[in-house]
Amino acid sequence: MFLASGLRRSELSDAELLSAAGEGAAQAMRALEERHGAAVRAYARTCVVSADDAAELTAYAFTGLRLRAARTPPDAVGCVRVALFDSVRSTAVLWARPEQPVLTRSFGTWVGSGAVWSLDEDGELLAAFRGLTAQQQCVLWHASVERDPSELIARVTGLPESEVWREAVDTGRMFRRRCAELYAQRVEQTACLRFVNSVLLGPGESWDGPYDTGHLRLCADCRELFRELRGLQARLPVHLPRRLLGWWPAGAYHTAKDASPRPRAGGARPAPAGAGQRRVPGPRAAHGRRTRRGRRPRGRAVPAGLLAAAALVLLVSLAAGLWP
Numbered sequence: 001m002f003l004a005s006g007l008r009r010s011e012l013s014d015a016e017l018l019s020a021a022g023e024g025a026a027q028a029m030r031a032l033e034e035r036h037g038a039a040v041r042a043y044a045r046t047c048v049v050s051a052d053d054a055a056e057l058t059a060y061a062f063t064g065l066r067l068r069a070a071r072t073p074p075d076a077v078g079c080v081r082v083a084l085f086d087s088v089r090s091t092a093v094l095w096a097r098p099e100q101p102v103l104t105r106s107f108g109t110w111v112g113s114g115a116v117w118s119l120d121e122d123g124e125l126l127a128a129f130r131g132l133t134a135q136q137q138c139v140l141w142h143a144s145v146e147r148d149p150s151e152l153i154a155r156v157t158g159l160p161e162s163e164v165w166r167e168a169v170d171t172g173r174m175f176r177r178r179c180a181e182l183y184a185q186r187v188e189q190t191a192c193l194r195f196v197n198s199v200l201l202g203p204g205e206s207w208d209g210p211y212d213t214g215h216l217r218l219c220a221d222c223r224e225l226f227r228e229l230r231g232l233q234a235r236l237p238v239h240l241p242r243r244l245l246g247w248w249p250a251g252a253y254h255t256a257k258d259a260s261p262r263p264r265a266g267g268a269r270p271a272p273a274g275a276g277q278r279r280v281p282g283p284r285a286a287h288g289r290r291t292r293r294g295r296r297p298r299g300r301a302v303p304a305g306l307l308a309a310a311a312l313v314l315l316v317s318l319a320a321g322l323w324p
């Protein structure tokens with residue numbers, strides 16, 4: 001349908017390509033591979049040693065995506081990039097063979113420890129992400145985690161390139177507010193609820209403006225809540241993928257990805273009316289084994305390097321920064 005509409009395949013969003021692929025259009029799958037293949041191979045290289053094995057994992061992931069596209073609506077896939085990584089990790093876990101090691105040392109160690117990750121730690125990030133539309137998930141992932149250029153994000157999401165960063169700002173605010181609502185569910189004391197309502201959920205969300213410093217001085221719980229939400233923008237690039245995928249060696253992945261040729265983004269296209277605005281479920285649960293552990297440990301520090309990486313995405317790319 002989309003391919004017959006006069007648009008080149010490189011102009012179609014991921015959701016449109018998925019829809020066409022689900023109807024059997026091989027060129028739509030090829031377009032998705034051109035767009036995401038290098039990144040998926042880079043992620044696969046963090047799991048397995050050889051390039052051939054990484055290519056095989058990548059091929060499996062795209063085959064799985066094609067089969068999934070044939071039986072589910074595109075929106076149910078959520079962010080295609082995340083879905084492909086999820087598939088790579090799940091398959092790579094099954095390749096663990098002590099007698100014939102193919103996994104990277106770090107991934108093998110992770111698999112050897114059970115390949116588990118907590119559902120409760122930073123569970124608010126996961127829940128808030130899944131509460132976004134598929135298009136919003138894509139915007140947040142590609143802007144904050146992948147550090148992709150706006151041209152590629154426009155292609156992935158179907159947004160006009162001129163609207164990509166505004167959408168990223170709005171999505172970031174919405175995501176933080178949803179996290180605030182979820183974090184606030186821990187709060188029980190009346191004074192704390194008053195603080196949460198007036199500051200964290202207040203009009204304008206004036207995070208850097210005047211707030212109830214008296215309560216923050218007295219209440220360690222609200223102090224931590226405020227600190228975490230104010231720092232959400234910085235820790236998102238590492239903490240969100242860890243919650244979604246379990247296995248997320250950020251440095252190794254970005255190094256491998258940066259060494260790959262950039263995917264062709266294609267030319268500009270007009271904004272499809274209403275494209276990607278439907279509210280849909282988040283990406284399907286990952287196949288890796290997870291475990292439920294205790295509540296998120298408090299008082300964790302964010303490495304300075306990660307803060308710098310996050311700032312690169314969300315501040316350099318935007319003159320005024322994404323989330324005020």
Ligand SMILES: [Zn+2]
Pocket residue numbers: 189191192193195215219220221222223
């Ligand atoms: Zn409090």
